[in-house]
Amino acid sequence: MRSNWKRTLLTLVAGSLVVSVAACSEEDPASTGVDLDGKKVAAMAEYKAGDQFKATEPLDVSLLYLDQAHYPMKEDWAIWKEISQRTNITLKPTVVPYSDYDQKRGLLISSGDAPTIISKTYPGQEAPFVSSGAILPVSDYLDLMPNFKAKIDKWKLQPELNTLRQEDGKFYLLPGVHENVWQDYTLAFRTDELQRLNLKAPKDWDEVYTVLKAIKAANPDSYPLSDRFEGKSILNYAGQTFGTQAGWGYNNATWNESEQKFDFTSATPEYKALIEYFRKLVAEGLMDPESFTQKDDAAIQKFASGMSFAISSNAQNIVNDYRPNVSKIAGATVAKIPLPAGPKGDVIRGTRLENGLMVSAKIAESDKFVATMQFIDWLWYSDEAQELVKWGVPGTTYEKDASGKRTLKPDVAFGGMNVGAAKNLQRDFGFQGGVFAYGGPTELLQSMFTEEELAFQKTMADKKVIALAPPAPLSEEERERATLWESPLKDLVTQSTLQFILGSRDISTWDAYVKELDAKGMTQFIDVVNGAHKRYKEKNG
Amino acid sequence: MVTTDPTALAARLDKPAGPRRTSLDDSRGYRIFRVVNVVVLLGVVVVTLYPFVNIVAQSFSSEVFIRTGQVNLVPRGFNFDTYRLVASDPVFWNSYLNTVLYTVTATAISIVLTTIYAYVLSKHKLKGRGLLVGIAVFTMFFNGGLIPNYVLVNGLGMTNTIWAIVLPNAISVFNLLVMKAFFESLPTELEEAAAIDGLNTYGILLKIVLPLSKAVLATMILFYAVANWNSWFQAFLYLDRADLFPVTVYLRNMIAGATSATSVGAVETNAVAISANIKAVTMVLTVLPIVVVYPFIQRYFVSGVMLGAVKQ
Numbered sequence: 007m008r009s010n011w012k013r014t015l016l017t018l019v020a021g022s023l024v025v026s027v028a029a030c031s032e033e034d035p036a037s038t039g040v041d042l043d044g045k046k047v048a049a050m051a052e053y054k055a056g057d058q059f060k061a062t063e064p065l066d067v068s069l070l071y072l073d074q075a076h077y078p079m080k081e082d083w084a085i086w087k088e089i090s091q092r093t094n095i096t097l098k099p100t101v102v103p104y105s106d107y108d109q110k111r112g113l114l115i116s117s118g119d120a121p122t123i124i125s126k127t128y129p130g131q132e133a134p135f136v137s138s139g140a141i142l143p144v145s146d147y148l149d150l151m152p153n154f155k156a157k158i159d160k161w162k163l164q165p166e167l168n169t170l171r172q173e174d175g176k177f178y179l180l181p182g183v184h185e186n187v188w189q190d191y192t193l194a195f196r197t198d199e200l201q202r203l204n205l206k207a208p209k210d211w212d213e214v215y216t217v218l219k220a221i222k223a224a225n226p227d228s229y230p231l232s233d234r235f236e237g238k239s240i241l242n243y244a245g246q247t248f249g250t251q252a253g254w255g256y257n258n259a260t261w262n263e264s265e266q267k268f269d270f271t272s273a274t275p276e277y278k279a280l281i282e283y284f285r286k287l288v289a290e291g292l293m294d295p296e297s298f299t300q301k302d303d304a305a306i307q308k309f310a311s312g313m314s315f316a317i318s319s320n321a322q323n324i325v326n327d328y329r330p331n332v333s334k335i336a337g338a339t340v341a342k343i344p345l346p347a348g349p350k351g352d353v354i355r356g357t358r359l360e361n362g363l364m365v366s367a368k369i370a371e372s373d374k375f376v377a378t379m380q381f382i383d384w385l386w387y388s389d390e391a392q393e394l395v396k397w398g399v400p401g402t403t404y405e406k407d408a409s410g411k412r413t414l415k416p417d418v419a420f421g422g423m424n425v426g427a428a429k430n431l432q433r434d435f436g437f438q439g440g441v442f443a444y445g446g447p448t449e450l451l452q453s454m455f456t457e458e459e460l461a462f463q464k465t466m467a468d469k470k471v472i473a474l475a476p477p478a479p480l481s482e483e484e485r486e487r488a489t490l491w492e493s494p495l496k497d498l499v500t501q502s503t504l505q506f507i508l509g510s511r512d513i514s515t516w517d518a519y520v521k522e523l524d525a526k527g528m529t530q531f532i533d534v535v536n537g538a539h540k541r542y543k544e545k546n547g
Numbered sequence: 548m549v550t551t552d553p554t555a556l557a558a559r560l561d562k563p564a565g566p567r568r569t570s571l572d573d574s575r576g577y578r579i580f581r582v583v584n585v586v587v588l589l590g591v592v593v594v595t596l597y598p599f600v601n602i603v604a605q606s607f608s609s610e611v612f613i614r615t616g617q618v619n620l621v622p623r624g625f626n627f628d629t630y631r632l633v634a635s636d637p638v639f640w641n642s643y644l645n646t647v648l649y650t651v652t653a654t655a656i657s658i659v660l661t662t663i664y665a666y667v668l669s670k671h672k673l674k675g676r677g678l679l680v681g682i683a684v685f686t687m688f689f690n691g692g693l694i695p696n697y698v699l700v701n702g703l704g705m706t707n708t709i710w711a712i713v714l715p716n717a718i719s720v721f722n723l724l725v726m727k728a729f730f731e732s733l734p735t736e737l738e739e740a741a742a743i744d745g746l747n748t749y750g751i752l753l754k755i756v757l758p759l760s761k762a763v764l765a766t767m768i769l770f771y772a773v774a775n776w777n778s779w780f781q782a783f784l785y786l787d788r789a790d791l792f793p794v795t796v797y798l799r800n801m802i803a804g805a806t807s808a809t810s811v812g813a814v815e816t817n818a819v820a821i822s823a824n825i826k827a828v829t830m831v832l833t834v835l836p837i838v839v840v841y842p843f844i845q846r847y848f849v850s851g852v853m854l855g856a857v858k859q
Binding site for chain 1: 800
């Protein structure tokens with residue numbers, strides 16, 4: 007009896023192992039050939055940039071859809087209807103809540119069950135999936151994507167695109183592309199307080215210091231600057247102008263243009279200068295030490311109750327978070343200041359690539375492969391579709407006058423437009439959603455900006471854009487080794503940056519800190535990156 | 548009784564002089580303990596209750612007061628509008644209904660399976676009992692991992708159905724063991740008597756054992772119902788359609804989604820922070836049923852677990 011039970015159990019265990027192994031091996035390695043015979047079902051024979059794509063027979067395409075809590079996905083949205091009417095293709099969304107999108111994406115790809123279009127993927131996030139073969143090397147199939155190619159040529163995006171290349175020289179992500187670099191985050195000030203104290207909006211970081219000092223003198227009990235985003239935003243945009251990368255933009259390797267090699271970011275003099283600047287702000291009581299730890303809500307509370315006078319902001323934060331809440335203080339006004347210039351000059355660093363999408367490698371085996379790629383090209387990269395997903399349907403959600411100026415219909419609200427209208431462009435129609443509407447021509451991007459934001463963008467347009475770092479794609483083995491070094495290094499950097507800024511570690515121990523970095527593999531790491539860069543340069547010129 | 552045992556003698560000599568205590572109640576140490584106990588527990592009550600009351604207060608307050616940090620225990624700018632707003636959202640109610648459906652179904656399935664399994668395990672004469680216990684306990688320490696689980700559930704065609712939520716993890720091994728211990732504590736004579744009177748195994752379980760097990764059943768229902776009501780991960784893994792999501796996924800997306808958007812520095816052109824009072828209302832409405840049900844089951848809860856824990 008007992009042995010019978012054991013046998014049953016063993017059979018069960020063995021059986022389940024076979025099932026899971028079989029399931030794992032189901033996915034074939036991606037075909038890299040560009041043989042398209044027999045894969046043109048429903049495809050258009052002649053499809054060029056600017057053409058309206060329409061599948062020659064109805065087709066379903068699955069899509070990994072990121073669901074935002076403030077405009078939950080609805081099946082009766084006009085956007086789904088409009089897309090299938092125009093293209094003869096029906097999107098079948100797999101709805102994944104925003105909160106855990108990355109985890110589910112990883113799970114679906116690893117289990118071989120990913121939808122054809124895997125949307126909302128940021129550059130770099132595709133790397134872990136490359137070696138599995140589950141993701142299509144899209145660079146092999148650009149001939150199927152005339153609109154994408156046209157935008158790359160027109161906006162000269164090749165150098166940016168190269169940063170996506172993996173070690174095999176191919177790229178696996180179809181990024182969102184912008185015509186121009188777009189800087190949104192900067193400092194916002196209580197402008198009424200600046201006026202009261204007869205201060206001008208600061209133009210560089212030295213002036214920021216002076217202005218904060220003047221505010222402190224007038225309000226000795228306050229911290230003039232109490233920041234949100236755990237300080238990662240301000241370190242990011244200030245870092246650019248100091249010639250380094252920090253906060254959200256932190257990257258262990260920074261390109262050194264003059265020496266044509268990568269340096270370890272947080273050991274450079276530029277990074278030290280950035281830290282010293284913020285250390286000074288904290289030490290003199292100009293910046294709230296809690297800026298680096300407090301929750302966003304706490305920072306907004308301080309700003310809204312008049313306990314602080316400056317805070318990091320993007321265009322939406324001003325409208326949604328600050329203005330409505332400071333309105334309790336009589337006469338209070340808030341505005342973004344143009345990004346202050348730094349030691350590196352009046353510059354911004356930025357890439358014109360946005361989050362984009364991956365394509366499941368399985369589709370390359372399908373007879374509908376060509377049609378699917380043409381569809382992706384049309385929906386995400388044609389001018390017409392980019393306008394559709396942003397503004398909706400002419401006559402229904404917006405009107406366009408002879409001069410090309412678009413206005414929302416009076417009963418449709420979005421952002422600061424038509425506040426109080428019965429319907430909302432996102433919630434009730436599905437347009438302007440994060441899965442479809444991003445990137446594109448500057449004219450289209452700015453078509454929904456307020457006058458104030460347009461003026462801000464105009465000052466930003468004069469800034470010099472720092473050249474991008476060249477590609478240094480790691481091989482799989484190198485990536486594994488680099489990951490082992492990178493996390494402890496990054497932890498040490500984050501921790502020490504905070505300690506230096508808050509003054510709990512003296513800046514005179516900087517050399518000791520660099521030695522600590524070295525002990526954690528800084529030099530080996532940067533050697534690997536430089537090696538990869540050299541290899542790429544020799545291979546691709 | 549006079550004893551010559553040296554340790555007992557020593558113990559008697561060590562005893563402090565003074566009036567003999569007849570019960571623990573009046574001992575000084577115990578009184579101090581009680582005071583300290585009450586103080587510490589009151590502290591725990593305050594610490595656990597404060598955030599809860601704060602959220603309730605926020606749910607009745609207006610946004611500006613919350614944003615400026617003026618809401619603590621009493622609502623400021625009192626209004627019902629947020630409740631009306633959330634209550635008018637069909638997506639919310641749809642999720643809510645799903646949660647009720649999943650919780651009821653999953654709890655029913657779990658109770659039936661756990662009872663049957665535990666009852667079988669409580670019979671010492673059963674052959675292969677050790678193996679059956681082993682199979683259950685094995686899963687407490689080892690599991691197949693996320694991806695194989697997903698492949699399995701997907702392979703069985705359960706994704707995007709209620710079964711993906713209610714069948715995996717239907718038996719909680721911890722609950723199983725508690726129940727097994729409870730059944731073992733029932734006198735075997737009762738069952739023997741029932742058997743002599745002509746009841747078969749199922750009859751004994753249904754007519755004798757279960758009516759005597761109301762305490763442990765109520766406890767198990769509470770355990771399973773709370774766990775199912777609060778669970779979101781299964782739904783997140785196996786459901787791909789928004790109209791199937793339980794309210795926990797809705798809530799999590801609202802709260803975690805709003806904060807993670809900024810923490811990764813995503814350039815989400817229109818990232819609108821969801822108002823703090825809407826979050827609060829959703830939280831209150833989500834926990835309300837469990838909070839309401841809890842006091843009614845709680846009295847079983849204590850006795851149920853205690854009964855199972857001590858073997859006669």
